[in-house]
Amino acid sequence: xxxxxxxxxxxxxxxxxxxxxxxxxxxxxxxxxxxxxxxxxxxxxxxxxxxxxxxxxxxxxxxxxxxxxxxxxxxxxxxxxxxxxxxxxxxxxxxxxxxxxxxxxxxxxxxxxxxxxxxxxxxxxxxxxxxxxxxxxxxxxxxxxxxxxxxxxxxxxxxxxxxxxxxxxxxxxxxxxxxxxxxxxxxxxxxxxxxxxxxxxxxxxxxxxxxxxxxxxxxxxxxxxxxxxxxxxxxxxxxxxxxxxxxxxxxxxxxxxxxxxxxxxxxxxxxxxxxxxxxxxxxxxxxxxxxxxxxxxxxxxxxxxxxx
Amino acid sequence: xxxxxxxxxxxxxxxxxxxxxxxxxxxxxxxxxxxxxxxxxxxxxxxxxxxxxxxxxxxxxxxxxxxxxxxxxxxxxxxxxxxxxxxxxxxxxxxxxxxxxxxxxxxxxxxxxxxxxxxxxxxxxxxxxxxxxxxxxxxxxxxxxxxxxxxxxxxxxxxxxxxxxxxxxxxxxxxxxxxxxxxxxxxxxxxxxxxxxxxxxxxxxxxxxxxxxxxxxxxxxxxxxxxxxxxxxxxxxxxxxxxxxxxxxxxxxxxxxxxxxxxxxxxxxxxxxxxxxxxxxxxxxxxxxxxxxxxxxxxxxxxxxxxxxxxxxxxxxxxxxxxxxxxxxxxxxxxxxxxxxxxxxxxxxxxxxxxxxxxxxxxxxxxxxxxxxxxxxxxxxxxxxxxxxxxxxxxxxxxxxxxxxxxxxxxxxxxxxxxxxxxxxxxxxxxxxxxxxxxxxxxxxxxxxxxxxxxxxxxxxxxxxxxxxxxxxxxxxxxxxxxxxxxxxxxxxxxxxxxxxxxxxxxxxxxxxxxxxxxxxxxxxxxxxxxxxxxxxxxxxxxxxxxxxxxxxxxxxxxxxxxxxxxxxxxxxxxxxxxxxxxxxxxxxxxxxxxxxxx
Numbered sequence: 001x002x003x004x005x006x007x008x009x010x011x012x013x014x015x016x017x018x019x020x021x022x023x024x025x026x027x028x029x030x031x032x033x034x035x036x037x038x039x040x041x042x043x044x045x046x047x048x049x050x051x052x053x054x055x056x057x058x059x060x061x062x063x064x065x066x067x068x069x070x071x072x073x074x075x076x077x078x079x080x081x082x083x084x085x086x087x088x089x090x091x092x093x094x095x096x097x098x099x100x101x102x103x104x105x106x107x108x109x110x111x112x113x114x115x116x117x118x119x120x121x122x123x124x125x126x127x128x129x130x131x132x133x134x135x136x137x138x139x140x141x142x143x144x145x146x147x148x149x150x151x152x153x154x155x156x157x158x159x160x161x162x163x164x165x166x167x168x169x170x171x172x173x174x175x176x177x178x179x180x181x182x183x184x185x186x187x188x189x190x191x192x193x194x195x196x197x198x199x200x201x202x203x204x205x206x207x208x209x210x211x212x213x214x215x216x217x218x219x220x221x222x223x224x225x226x227x228x229x230x231x232x233x234x235x236x237x238x239x240x241x242x243x244x245x246x247x248x249x250x251x252x253x254x255x256x257x258x259x260x261x262x263x264x265x266x267x268x269x270x271x272x273x274x275x276x277x278x279x280x281x282x283x284x285x286x287x288x289x290x291x292x293x294x295x296x297x298x299x300x301x302x303x304x305x306x307x308x
Numbered sequence: 309x310x311x312x313x314x315x316x317x318x319x320x321x322x323x324x325x326x327x328x329x330x331x332x333x334x335x336x337x338x339x340x341x342x343x344x345x346x347x348x349x350x351x352x353x354x355x356x357x358x359x360x361x362x363x364x365x366x367x368x369x370x371x372x373x374x375x376x377x378x379x380x381x382x383x384x385x386x387x388x389x390x391x392x393x394x395x396x397x398x399x400x401x402x403x404x405x406x407x408x409x410x411x412x413x414x415x416x417x418x419x420x421x422x423x424x425x426x427x428x429x430x431x432x433x434x435x436x437x438x439x440x441x442x443x444x445x446x447x448x449x450x451x452x453x454x455x456x457x458x459x460x461x462x463x464x465x466x467x468x469x470x471x472x473x474x475x476x477x478x479x480x481x482x483x484x485x486x487x488x489x490x491x492x493x494x495x496x497x498x499x500x501x502x503x504x505x506x507x508x509x510x511x512x513x514x515x516x517x518x519x520x521x522x523x524x525x526x527x528x529x530x531x532x533x534x535x536x537x538x539x540x541x542x543x544x545x546x547x548x549x550x551x552x553x554x555x556x557x558x559x560x561x562x563x564x565x566x567x568x569x570x571x572x573x574x575x576x577x578x579x580x581x582x583x584x585x586x587x588x589x590x591x592x593x594x595x596x597x598x599x600x601x602x603x604x605x606x607x608x609x610x611x612x613x614x615x616x617x618x619x620x621x622x623x624x625x626x627x628x629x630x631x632x633x634x635x636x637x638x639x640x641x642x643x644x645x646x647x648x649x650x651x652x653x654x655x656x657x658x659x660x661x662x663x664x665x666x667x668x669x670x671x672x673x674x675x676x677x678x679x680x681x682x683x684x685x686x687x688x689x690x691x692x693x694x695x696x697x698x699x700x701x702x703x704x705x706x707x708x709x710x711x712x713x714x715x716x717x718x719x720x721x722x723x724x725x726x727x728x729x730x731x732x733x734x735x736x737x738x739x740x741x742x743x744x745x746x747x748x749x750x751x752x753x754x755x756x757x758x759x760x761x762x763x764x765x766x767x768x769x770x771x772x773x774x775x776x777x778x779x780x781x782x783x784x785x786x787x788x789x790x791x792x793x794x795x796x797x798x799x800x801x802x803x804x805x806x807x808x809x810x811x812x813x814x815x816x817x818x819x820x821x822x823x824x825x826x827x828x829x830x831x832x833x834x835x836x837x838x839x840x841x842x843x844x845x846x847x848x849x850x851x852x853x854x855x856x857x858x859x860x861x862x863x864x865x866x867x868x869x870x871x872x873x874x875x876x877x878x879x880x881x882x883x884x885x886x887x888x889x890x891x892x893x894x895x896x897x898x899x900x901x902x903x904x905x906x907x
Contacts, residue, residue, distance in 0.1 A: 043417055043420070043421065045424075090604070091604060091608075094608045095607065095608065102416065102417050103361065103363045103416060103417070103420070104607050104611060106363055106417065106420055107363065107549070107553055107603055107607050108603065108604050108607040108608060110365075110546055110549070110600075110603060111550075111599070111600040111601065111602070111603030111604035111607065112600065112604055113600070114543065114546055114596055114597075114599060114600030114603070115596075115597055115600035115601060115604070117596075118593035118596040118597045118600065119593070119597070121592075121593050122591065122592075122593045234428075234542060237424065238424055238425035238428065241421050241424065241425075242425075245421065275436070278432070278435070278436055279432060279436070281428060281429075281432055282425075282428075282429045282432050284425060285425040285426070285428070285429045288421070288422060288425065289407065289410060289411075289422065292410050292411055292414060292418060292422060293410040296414050296418065
């Protein structure tokens with residue numbers, strides 16, 4: 001470890017900014033993921049592939065058609081919602097017939113994910129794509145002079161989006177009529193059906209919302225990393241799971257908090273540990289193992305039936 | 309069509325087509341033989357976990373560990389394959405324990421989540437150790453001295469190993485361990501309350517799966533002769549999973565069929581269609597898309613995989629409810645001795661519950677409930693829906709842990725102990741929503757109750773010693789006798805899931821009795837029974853009491869409760885609101901208000 005780096009306040013502040021924005025991205029991704037888990041007890045392993053397709057949808061709109069960022073974001077969120085709803089219809093709804101066997105729905109989502117990624121590879125190839133600079137000015141702001149902390153517009157946008165989306169999703173679930181129906185289904189699906197709630201319709205709405213969140217994350221990752229490839233889902237999939245378990249499965253605020261923690265830990269490991277950038281992809285796994293060992297229901301989760 | 313010969317012929321046709329197709333492909337290009345054999349081994353690795361209702365995506369990671377370890381030991385240290393492969397398997401086993409132990413005591417999804425990233429971490433390690441592994445550029449084994457010798461022996465060795473594995477799974481499937489795995493696969497909770505240590509079985513299965521995948525990796529390394537960490541990507545793990553899912557994890561040969569089919573399919577498709585549809589020839593994603601489609605379609609349309617369509621050993625002859633149980637008015641009885649007279653334990657009650665509470669995320673399902681059970685009596689536990697009755701049963705049987713309070717069984721605290729130990733200590737239970745092992749025969753369901761008493765181990769199973777067969781036969785005979793006394797003999801060979809509702813309830817009680825318990829916890833035993841059946845059940849419960857059993861009966865059926873119970877406890881909103889004899893409880897004003905009045 002380079003001790004001189006520890007004493008450098010600008011370097012520290014820079015890493016906090018980078019870590020928080022990276023964490024904000026993970027949070028937005030994990031919001032949709034945890035929503036589906038919390039409501040349906042389903043681990044949707046095709047959420048990452050949805051996210052990847054959204055990024056490509058944004059790329060088509062902004063790079064190929066030359067439309068501005070708001071259009072890209074809108075199309076990406078719509079695409080995500082559509083893909084997620086399709087997943088529900090093809091991969092999850094048929095399995096809800098006889099109670100939910102969580103393993104079968106995981107397997108069907110793995111199958112769906114493999115198909116989605118393979119098609120993307122066939123269509124887009126393996127080259128890295130990026131959004132054009134024209135959609136968002138890539139020049140960063142400097143806090144404290146040109147030798148100070150760099151903050152890009154993409155970072156500000158990501159942090160703001162994570163904050164607003166967490167807040168909005170929380171309000172939607174707690175305050176709206178649809179949110180109430182979603183919570184009822186989360187608590188007891190068959191009882192909700194008896195109470196006259198159209199379970200299938202509410203589930204579709206849940207998937208639409210989760211898919212739209214994947215769409216937002218797809219745009220943000222494109223802006224932050226300039227690295228859009230068919231395999232990008234695989235890079236965020238395990239991180240999403242780690243974030244969701246860290247925060248407590250199904251917890252919206254937990255996903256935001258978990259994302260923040262993972263983003264900061266990864267950024268600091270890269271900055272301060274020798275070989276940190278080599279192991280950055282393993283950090284999520286280590287956090288996952290650790291949290292399962294000490295507090296499997298997560299930081300904000302409740303201890304329920306997590307035993308075998 | 310159901311009655312025709314087609315269902316009997318079709319499975320054999322499928323097997324023949326797959327085996328024949330694979331053999332033809334291997335004959336055409338003998339180099340493919342290794343691949344088919346290795347994929348078959350991988351399929352059995354996936355079977356080991358899926359058969360215990362675990363989803364593991366670690367196969368690619370363990371394959372990589374096995375491949376690199378064996379290759380490095382062979383090439384850099386110069387060990388012969390006969391030593392390098394076992395060393396690689398040892399390492400796989402150790403790693404499996406390290407990542408498995410924290411996860412396997414949790415519910416089933418966590419293993420999938422945890423193993424999802426495992427392969428990627430192994431690949432990172434491979435890249436980080438370029439001196440040993442060749443790093444991202446890979447390792448070429450052919451420069452090493454022992455390589456040529458190894459390559460020649462490879463196919464025969466792989467086939468021998470596969471043969472041993474098949475024998476292992478075949479003999480396991482016929483042992484009590486195999487029965488335990490089938491029980492876990494169908495109903496993990498019910499298996500645990502039948503005295504089966506689910507966590508231990510799953511740990512064993514995961515360990516076995518890791519070692520088998522490691523072996524496949526080692527053979528792969530010595531067969532291909534060069535290694536690249538790209539060989540062990542996540543899609544490899546998904547391929548392996550698809551073998552077991554498509555073939556079916558209910559029987560050991562299912563995954564072998566799945567591997568045979570899915571290994572051959574892309575080759576055949578490319579060969580047959582590639583000539584006419586040029587685009588398919590260079591379509592690199594075709595195998596992955598096929599795998600994905602196969603997973604999706606099989607899970608949705610054929611959840612048990614290919615083997616699901618095969619006839620079973622115990623073919624159910626009748627549809628649901630087609631066969632009634634004993635129609636005579638005889639009260640079934642239990643002949644075997646039962647617990648007998650109360651043990652001379654002085655003042656120690658059989659079961660004492662003190663201030664038991666259970667809070668679910670802020671909601672108190674149970675609050676400060678205390679109870680004292682004397683031996684040889686029947687206790688009723690009643691209350692409106694949501695009163696905490698099932699929570700109470702779950703706590704006592706160990707499926708759930710209390711937030712506070714103590715459960716004392718024959719003088720020993722048992723709260724928080726795993727369910728299988730509580731079951732073995734003499735507490736048996738049934739379930740409100742029945743949890744029979746639906747695909748097993750009625751007789752097998754009851755034999756599961758003998759699990760803890762059959763003293764075979766892995767060794768006797770693999771060697772198929774006479775003692776094991778004798779014990780199995782004894783268990784079978786005792787279970788048959790129990791069924792006979794309960795008037796269930798006629799149903800013994802039927803798949804439990806095909807029985808009528810009331811019969812299933814009686815089989816659940818038979819299964820619980822097979823544990824030879826002292827205390828029987830019955831969660832709504834009369835639900836779904838008609839009046840005649842309920843009355844007979846009542847007499848049967850009194851007969852059980854006469855044999856020395858102690859019972860706790862949760863029921864909504866007031867006639868039954870009032871007719872058989874010596875003592876009744878009434879719960880409402882998680883609290884005890886009344887306790888006493890049936891007459892006392894029936895006359896209690898608070899009970900009328902909370903319960904009877906609403907009925």
